[in-house]
Amino acid sequence: MHEVSVMAGIVEAVLKELEKHQVSRVEEVELLLGEMTRLGRDQMEFAYEVVTRGTPLEGSRLSIVDEAIEIKCLSCSYEGEADRLEDDDFSHNIPVLSCPDCSRPVEVVKGRSCMVKSLKVLE
Numbered sequence: 001m002h003e004v005s006v007m008a009g010i011v012e013a014v015l016k017e018l019e020k021h022q023v024s025r026v027e028e029v030e031l032l033l034g035e036m037t038r039l040g041r042d043q044m045e046f047a048y049e050v051v052t053r054g055t056p057l058e059g060s061r062l063s064i065v066d067e068a069i070e071i072k073c074l075s076c077s078y079e080g081e082a083d084r085l086e087d088d089d090f091s092h093n094i095p096v097l098s099c100p101d102c103s104r105p106v107e108v109v110k111g112r113s114c115m116v117k118s119l120k121v122l123e
C-alpha cells in the first residue's frame with residue numbers, strides 16, 4: 001500500500017519536529033491532502049494508526065483536510081476549480097484537466113499537497 005510509505009515519511013518528519021520541542025502529548029495532527037495525490041483518505045487514516053504505533057504519536061487523531069484541485073488556464077485568464085466528470089456510481093468524481101472556458105490545456109495550481117498543516121499538542 002502506497003499510503004503506508006507516504007505516511008511513514010510524514011510521521012517521521014513530525015517526530016523529528018517533536019524532538020525539538022518539549023511536548024508531552026500530541027492530540028491531533030492536521031494533514032492537508034491534495035486531490036491530485038490520489039491517496040485514499042481511509043487508507044491514510046489506517047496507515048496513520050499502523051505507523052504511529054509505539055511512537056509518541058500513538059493514540060493521537062489524524063484530521064485530514066481535503067485540498068481540491070485548482071487549475072489555471074495557459075490560454076485564457078481562467079483560474080479556479082476544474083470541471084468534473086461524475087463516476088457511474090457517484091462515489092467520487094473525476095476532475096477534468098482542461099479549461100472549462102476554452103478547453104485548452106491547464107496548469108494545476110492546487111491539489112498536490114500532502115503535508116502537515118498543524119499539530120495540536122499538550123505542552
Ligand SMILES: [Zn+2]
Pocket residue numbers: 073074075076077078099100101102103104
Ligand atoms: Zn481557458
